[in-house]
Amino acid sequence: MAKSDRVAAIGVGYSTTGRRTGLNRRQLVAQAVTAAMRDCGITADQIDGVVLHAGIAGAEPPGLDRIDALDVAQMFGMMPISFYNSDQGGPAYIHAAISAIAAIQSGQAHTVLTVRVINQRLSSEQERDSVQGPLFVPGDSQFTQPFGSVTPIQTISALPAQRHMERYGTTEEQFGAHVISQRANAALNDDAIMRDPLTMDDYLNSRFVSKPVRLLDCDYPVDSASAIIFTTEERAHDFAKKPVFVESASLSATDVLPAGFEKVLDMNHNSPFHAAELMWGRTDLKPADVDCAQLYDGFTIIVFQWLEALGFCGEGESGPFVESGATKLGGSLPVNTDGGACNVGRRHGANFCIESIRQLRGNESGARQVKDAEVAVWANAVGPFSGAVLMTSS
Amino acid sequence: MGISSIVIPESATAADYPPIPEVDNLTSFFWEGVANHQLLILRCGDCGTYIHYPRPICPKCYSMDNLAPERVSGRGTIYSHTTTVQPFHPYFVDKVPYNLIVVALEEDENIRITSNLVDLPNDDIRIGMPVEVTFQEVAPGLTLPLFKLA
Incomplete structure (x- = not known):
């Protein structure tokens, strides 16, 4: 793509984030x-598109307020707008980002606000309260839930992780090395919630949820909203912050939900490999050009698949790659420099976009800044659907 | 009508039953088969493709009129497994730790069946183990296709 046709990210913002904030979705x-608007000094009349992704993991808390993209546009006086999209499914925040990028590239809008909002309680509370009497399960789930396959921890995380271990010799300590590394990054991030350093003993003593997955392998459910504003390259220089550019982007689906996670043909080689192939096919840049990677860590094993899918290590070699220290700050490919969703809270991918932008701006990441970062990749989701975006500083 | 006729006592709670299949037009054959201790998988009579989970059309040749349930061997290998320690549903509170397995069927390894292995300590389960189907009534009126070592 010609440089002048690129899409740029210009503003980012987070809401108050934490457990039981008492804030509803509109407030977040x-x-x-x-x-995000203050971050780049934009006004509502300069925004002509809104994409909101508002799905949550698990059952919705009772009484959750309804919100869609038009509610957001109306709240901020952005009407009339020329592009809008609201959805609950798909690979979380990256679905919104790709939609916005595509809208700008096609000319349906020039400046699109993307938003991800999550309002949820502890996963265990949601699951418990969602069950009243005997539960009848329709659709594909009738082939999985009766056997006790009732949470993504089992299907997105435990089954693939177990297969990775038996197939490639990946070890618990290699999973732990990643968990410890990204916690160390979180200690340098004021936006992170979990900031106390971890040792390997802490990791190995963390309780199992569904073997081999431990509590410390799981992201942290919170109330949170994230916003990122995209615009054309032509307009990008009119705002307060140095723009960051979308070099290439991809979205992939290889199967369906809800039970698709258990029947992806290869639990260690699924949509991320397709998304990575598409993303690299749309740029001249190579994996060796990437200065930092922000990889979705709903569960640890997802990071491992992305490292392989994006070509940072060979297939099956993510365990030794992480164990070598390559993914730590100061390593050849710092990963999840904000601490990841395990530590900043479950923002369903938006944090990886925001951290990429901050790293590429070059002056907003403090002690966790990757020196001279010019190229960043971020990725979201796994299994039946996912996506990846490559961004550059110039 | 097999499982679609299951009668849940008024007093039954979520602790008494795991999530119960809600049978529909496309899936009733599967659960009727289970009630008769047969594992049936939908198959395209035109091109031979097995179709699971059931769909109204063959994804390979788009046949809609020649799809029929076919009894399969019930044999396969373990594709992956986990032992779940934390219960996320009331029925499983006194069942943990319990195993969950995904079986790749002998007839077509791309057909995957989620189930439980019944006759081996959880820690001894390994990928690739040969297994075969066995039918057990896990709660009154609810029979499930489980697996045992072959």
Whole structure:
């Protein structure tokens, strides 16, 4: 793509984030969008598109307020707008980002606000309260839930992780090395929630949820909203912050939900490999050009598949690659420099986009800044669907 | 009508039953087969493709009129497995730790069946183990296709 046709990210913002904030979705969104607009000094009349992704993991808390993209546009006085999209499915925040990028590339809008909002309680509370009497399960789930396959921890995480271990010799300590590394990054991030350093003993003593997955392999459910504003390259220089550019982007689906996670043909080689192939096919850059990678860590094993899919190590070699220290700050490929969703909270991918932008701006990441970062990749989701975006600083 | 006729006592709670299949037009053959202790998988009579989970059309040749359940061997190998320690549903509170397996069927390894292995300590389960189907009534009126070592 000609340089002048690129899409740029210009503003980012987070809401208050934490457990039981008492804030509903409109309140969280209002905070995050305000933060993103202030970040780049944009006004509502300069935005002509809104994409909101509002799905949550597990059952919705009772009484959750309804919100869609038009609610956001109306709250901020952005009407009339020329592009909008609201959805609950797909690979979380990256679905919104790709939609916005595609809208700008096609000319349906020039400046699109993307928002991800999550309002949820502890996963265990949601699961418990979602069950009243005997539960009848329709659709594909009737082939999985009766056997006790009732949480993504089993299907997105435990089954693939177990297969990776038996197939490639990946070890618990290699999973632990990643968990410890990204916690160390979180200690350098004021936006992170979990910031105390971890040892390997801490990891190995963390309780199992579904073997081989430990509590410390799971991201951390929170109330949170995130907002990122994209615009054309032509307009990108009109705002307060140094723009960051979308070099290439991809979205992939290889199967369906809800039970697709158990029947992806290869649990260690699924949509991320397709998404990575598409993303690299749309740029002249190579994996060796990447200065930092922000890889979705709903569960540890997902990071491992992305490292392989994106070509940072050979297939099956993510365990030794992580164990070597390559993915730590100061290593050849720092990964999840903000601490990842395990430590900043489950923002369903938006944090990886925001951290990529901050790293590429070059002056916003403090002690976790990757020196001279010019190229960053971020990725979201796994299994039946996912996506990846490559961004550059110039 | 097999499982679609299952009668849940008024007093039954979520602790008494695992999630119960809600049978529909496309899936009733599967659960009727299970009630008769047969593992049936939908197959395209035109091109031979096995189709699971059931769909109204063959993804290979788009046949819609020549799809029929076929009894399969019930044999396969373990594709992956986990032992779940934390219960996420009331029925499993006194069942943990329990295993969950995904079986690749002998007839077509791309057909995957989620189930439980019944006759081996959880820690001894390994990928690649040969298994075969066995039918057990796990709660009154609810029979499931489980697996044992072959």
